[in-house]
Structures are given as C-alpha cells and as structure tokens.
Amino acid sequence: MDEQTGTGDALTTVLRVLVDVLPPGTEVTADTPLAGLGLTSLATARALLEISTALGVDLPMDALRRCADPRAVADLAVSGTDSGAGGLRPVVRPEPHRRYEPFPLTALQEAYLLGKSTDPDGVGCHIYREFTVTDLDVSRLRAAWGRLVGQHDALRSTVTTDGRQRVAEEPPPWDMPVGGDAAATRRRLVNRTYGPDDYPFWTVAVTRLADGSGILHLSIDALVVDGVGLDLLIGQLRAVYDDPGHAIASPAVTVADLGRALADHRSGAGYRAGLDHW
Numbered sequence: 001m002d003e004q005t006g007t008g009d010a011l012t013t014v015l016r017v018l019v020d021v022l023p024p025g026t027e028v029t030a031d032t033p034l035a036g037l038g039l040t041s042l043a044t045a046r047a048l049l050e051i052s053t054a055l056g057v058d059l060p061m062d063a064l065r066r067c068a069d070p071r072a073v074a075d076l077a078v079s080g081t082d083s084g085a086g087g088l089r090p091v092v093r094p095e096p097h098r099r100y101e102p103f104p105l106t107a108l109q110e111a112y113l114l115g116k117s118t119d120p121d122g123v124g125c126h127i128y129r130e131f132t133v134t135d136l137d138v139s140r141l142r143a144a145w146g147r148l149v150g151q152h153d154a155l156r157s158t159v160t161t162d163g164r165q166r167v168a169e170e171p172p173p174w175d176m177p178v179g180g181d182a183a184a185t186r187r188r189l190v191n192r193t194y195g196p197d198d199y200p201f202w203t204v205a206v207t208r209l210a211d212g213s214g215i216l217h218l219s220i221d222a223l224v225v226d227g228v229g230l231d232l233l234i235g236q237l238r239a240v241y242d243d244p245g246h247a248i249a250s251p252a253v254t255v256a257d258l259g260r261a262l263a264d265h266r267s268g269a270g271y272r273a274g275l276d277h278w
Contacts, residue, residue, distance in 0.1 A: 007071075007074050007075060007078050010055055010075075010077045010078050011030055011070060011071060013051060013055055013074075014051055014070045014074050014077070015070055017047050017050045017051050018037070018047060018070060020050070021039070021043040021047045021050075022037060022039070022043065028070065029070070030069065030070050030071040030074075031070075031071060032069055032070060033068060033069055034065075034068065034069055034070070034073075035068075039064065044064050047064060048061065048063060048064065049089070051073070051077065052089065053089075055077045057077050058089060059073075059076065059077060060273060061273045062273070063076055089265075090258075090261040090264065090265035091261060091264070091265070092257055092258060092261040093257065093261065094253050094254075094257055095254075095256070095257055095260075096254065098256055098257075098260075099153070099167060099254045100166065100167055100168070100169050101166070101256065102160050102162075102164040102165065102166045103164060103165060103166070103259040103260050103263070104164055104165075104260070104262075104263040105159075105163065105165050105259075106259065106262055107266070109165070109223055110163075112124045112125050112221075112222060112223050113159070113196055113223070116193075116195060116196065117196075124193070124194070124221065124222070124223065125221070125222035125223075126191070126192060126193065126194070126219070126220075126221055126222065127218075127219070127220050127225065128189055128190045128191075128218070128219050129217075129218045129230070129234075130182075130186070130215050130216065130217055130218070131216045131218070131234065132213060132214075132215060132216075133206075133213060133214045133215070133216055133241075134212075134213045135212060135213065136206070136209075136212065136213055136214030137241075138178055138206055138208075138214075140241060140244065141176070141214075141216065141241055142176045144237055144240040144241040144244070145176065145204055145237060146171065147240050147248070148233060148236060148237060148240070149171045149172075149200075150171055151250075152233070153167040153254055153255040153256070154167075154224045154225060154229070154255050155200060155202065155224060156168040156169075156170075156171060156172065156200065157201070157223075157224055157255065158199050159196040159197070159223075165259065167254070167255060167256060168199075172199050174200060176204045176205060176206060177205050178205070178206045178207075178208060179205070179206070179208070180208055181207065182209075182215050185205050185207055185215075185217050186217065188205075189203055189205065189217050189219040190219075192219040194221040201221035201223050201224045202218070202219060202220040202221065202224070203217075203218075203219040203220075204216065204217065204218055204219075236248055
C-alpha cells in the first residue's frame with residue numbers, strides 16, 4: 001500500500017466496502033464491532049478482496065475475524081500487510097519467454113479431465129452455442145475466427161501426457177464446414193465430446209440459410225473457456241467480422257503466466273490459511 005495513504009483514507013474505503021456487502025440500511029461506523037454485523041462467509045470473502053484490491057494490499061483471510069472494528073482493519077492495511085505468496089490473491093509475473101512451456105492445470109481443469117476419464121460418456125463440461133449471422137460472408141467469418149485463434153492462447157492449448165497443459169505456438173489445422181441443414185449440424189455438435197488428446201478443444205461450423213443469412217455453430221470445451229471468456233470471444237468475433245481491421249488488445253500477461261501464478265498460490269501460506277479458515 002502507498003505510504004502516503006493514511007489511515008483516514010483506508011478507513012473510508014473499508015467503510016464503503018462494508019456498506020456495499022451488508023444488507024441495505026445497515027449502519028457501519030469506524031467503531032462498529034465487526035462481530036455484530038452478521039457477515040456471511042461470502043460477504044466476508046468479497047469484503048476482503050475488495051478492500052485488498054482498493055488499497056493495494058493483501059489482507060489475511062482472518063482479518064475481519066481478528067480485527068475488532070473497521071478502524072482496526074484500516075490500521076492493519078496501512079501497517080503494510082505482506083503481499084506475495086502469503087496473500088489472498090495470486091501474484092502474476094509476466095514471463096513472455098515461457099509462454100509456450102508446459103504449466104500446471106487448474107484445479108477445475110483437473111476436475112473436468114477426471115470427469116471425462118471416469119464418466120462412461122466422457123462428457124466433462126461442454127458448451128454449445130448458435131449465433132445468427134446476417135449477410136453471411138463465410139470467408140470473412142472464417143478469417144475472423146482464425147484471428148481469435150491466433151490471439152487467444154487458450155484456443156491453442158493442449159493437454160500434455162504428464163498431466164499439464166501447453167500452448168501451441170502455431171494454430172492447429174482446422175476447418176469450418178458449411179452446410180444447409182442446421183438440425184443435422186446441431187445434432188452433431190450439441191453433445192460433442194473432447195478427450196484429453198483432442199486438439200483443438202473447439203469446433204466451428206456454418207449453416208447457410210435461404211435468405212442469405214447463416215448460423216454459426218460453436219462447440220467448445222469448458223477446459224479452455226468459461227462464461228465470461230465466451231462472452232469476450234463472441235464480442236470480439238462480432239467486432240472483427242464487422243470490421244476486419246478491428247484491433248484486438250493484447251493482454252499484459254499470458255495464460256501460462258496465470259496458470260503458474262495459480263499453482264504457486266496453491267502452495268503458499270495464504271492459500272493454506274484460506275483452507276483453514278473455511
């Protein structure tokens with residue numbers, strides 16, 4: 001935390017966050033006993049993360065339990081809580097030279113792969129979506145998706161034989177078949193399964209409609225995308241399709257950077273303290 005930030009500013013932040021996470025109308029002052037506020041576990045976690053983010057510190061998981069009131073929380077933040085592996089948040093260090101080196105799977109990815117290996121159907125977690133494209137231009141749509149594959153490392157990720165993941169430097173061979181039977185394409189992709197050896201973990205196809213429009217069929221494994229990520233992909237796909245010259249900002253860190261940061265965090269004191277707390 002910046003040394004110029006005084007306890008008064010920190011206290012204002014702590015009070016604002018507590019008011020936001022508590023039921024409407026709850027009165028909180030600097031000396032309100034925290035034990036009497038009835039903070040739920042989710043509210044506690046949210047408050048800690050928001051206070052830590054706003055003040056640039058890593059408060060320990062038990063900060064709201066060990067501090068008597070908001071003033072004590074502000075004092076703890078100003079005192080300079082140690083950040084790093086012992087904090088609430090992973091510390092992400094950009095290492096562009098390691099972008100294509102193997103890195104650990106997340107706990108959720110490991111769970112998905114376990115589900116694929118133990119379930120008789122081997123489904124895991126799979127997402128299927130359809131999008132109507134007016135004035136369909138297949139070549140432009142294929143080029144737009146190809147740009148996203150080159151832009152986003154997760155779309156080029158593979159599972160290694162030793163149970164890690166790695167981003168391929170070059171895009172995989174892929175096709176975007178075009179047909180005229182939406183129902184048949186839907187049946188083929190709606191329950192598409194992807195095994196650990198499959199690459200890529202997504203499939204795109206197009207159905208032409210009689211009025212000149214079309215349907216984009218997207219099948220993608222949750223091993224490489226979540227709901228927020230899918231929204232980002234579709235928004236960028238639309239932008240690049242509408243304007244092939246549209247610029248997509250490059251992230252400051254890579255998927256590999258994030259994966260290694262999460263793995264380091266899971267072996268740190270802060271993570272263990274969180275497990276003990278909950």
